[in-house]
Amino acid sequence: MQPKKNIVHLPVYQPGKPIEEVKREFGLTEVTKLASNENPYGCSPKAKEAIQAEMENLSLYPDGGAVVLTNAVAAKFGVAPDQVIFGAGSDEIILMLARAFLSSGDENIMATHTFPQYKHNAEIEGAVTIEVPLVNGKHDLPSMLEKVTERTKIVWICNPNNPTGTIVTHAEVKDFMKKVAPHVLVVLDEAYVEYSTDPEFPDGLQLLKEYPNVILLRTFSKIYGLASLRIGYGIGRSEVIRSINQVREPFNTTRFAQAAALASLEDDEFVASCREANRVGLNYLTSQFDRIGLSYFPANGNFIMVDVGKPAADIFNALLRKGMIVRGGHALDFPTSLRVTVGSQEQNEKFIRDLEEVLSGAAVQA
Numbered sequence: 001m002q003p004k005k006n007i008v009h010l011p012v013y014q015p016g017k018p019i020e021e022v023k024r025e026f027g028l029t030e031v032t033k034l035a036s037n038e039n040p041y042g043c044s045p046k047a048k049e050a051i052q053a054e055m056e057n058l059s060l061y062p063d064g065g066a067v068v069l070t071n072a073v074a075a076k077f078g079v080a081p082d083q084v085i086f087g088a089g090s091d092e093i094i095l096m097l098a099r100a101f102l103s104s105g106d107e108n109i110m111a112t113h114t115f116p117q118y119k120h121n122a123e124i125e126g127a128v129t130i131e132v133p134l135v136n137g138k139h140d141l142p143s144m145l146e147k148v149t150e151r152t153k154i155v156w157i158c159n160p161n162n163p164t165g166t167i168v169t170h171a172e173v174k175d176f177m178k179k180v181a182p183h184v185l186v187v188l189d190e191a192y193v194e195y196s197t198d199p200e201f202p203d204g205l206q207l208l209k210e211y212p213n214v215i216l217l218r219t220f221s222k223i224y225g226l227a228s229l230r231i232g233y234g235i236g237r238s239e240v241i242r243s244i245n246q247v248r249e250p251f252n253t254t255r256f257a258q259a260a261a262l263a264s265l266e267d268d269e270f271v272a273s274c275r276e277a278n279r280v281g282l283n284y285l286t287s288q289f290d291r292i293g294l295s296y297f298p299a300n301g302n303f304i305m306v307d308v309g310k311p312a313a314d315i316f317n318a319l320l321r322k323g324m325i326v327r328g329g330h331a332l333d334f335p336t337s338l339r340v341t342v343g344s345q346e347q348n349e350k351f352i353r354d355l356e357e358v359l360s361g362a363a364v365q366a
């Protein structure tokens, strides 16, 4: 047997350690996970009710086109239903974009430190990935623009950027769109858009009105708290959405996911309260980092990257022994940083306590 030669070198995705495994390994009863940007407040109670009601329909295939949900998203954002597509998480939209737009030898451009799924899927299609270093943790759009060639099919802009949490502004993206060749599809991955409180955060829907070569990626996994159900969506011009639909599996999102997403979409109060709690949590974390004397990137999502000034793997492991799971920068090519999800106030306080103990502890060598 011989798999495609361009996948042989690809790593299998390594998820963060599950809570149960950490409990067993270190003999702990309490473990806090601030590693996967999950919503500490769960999901809307309306989503749970919708799932209960859907229990009657387990034997039925879902609506492949997610028509009701599509109409609801289209109405909410003032676009036509044929401008919306759903995936099993926005991860699947990324996969479908690569499948629909990238062939062997095509080029795609992204930041050096960004969401790994862009490159992963591009490589599966045999495309050439051009990586452009971040500047102060931020996408360098002018340098990314310089890398565009006739072979460029996609430019990926992760905003806020995972793992750094920084944003590019509306003016910066607009300037990029003005200058980029129209044959290039520009993907604005806005998985954390609902968390952003910066007035300069791009109005993706406005950009979509002005430029046909933009697609927005959004998800129900983050602020909506439905990560387990796997549902996300893309909003673009109908021609782009049609191309993605051509490679989509017929029943790629489940009845549960569609029902829960629909109910969640109507619960603006839940989203607003999570956004506010996240803002308070970020303020708390940054004020504590300031007090301890740690630097961090300006955070716009529900996570923050902080430089702890010591080898990340050591700090990560020491935190793990205390039952605190974060994302170690050693796995993200930020050797002295941690990426921490904003938890509940109680979780954030525990993180700061644990971090200070670990940083002052003799067990960790500088």
Ligand SMILES: *Cc1c(COP(=O)(O)O)cnc(C)c1O
Binding pocket: 037, 088, 089, 090, 091, 092, 115, 158, 161, 162, 189, 191, 218, 219, 220, 221, 222, 227, 230, 231, 232
């Ligand atoms: C979490 C995340 C996604 C996708 O999440 P799904 O659960 O697949 O919807 C996409 N992009 C970024 C940057 C993310 O952090």
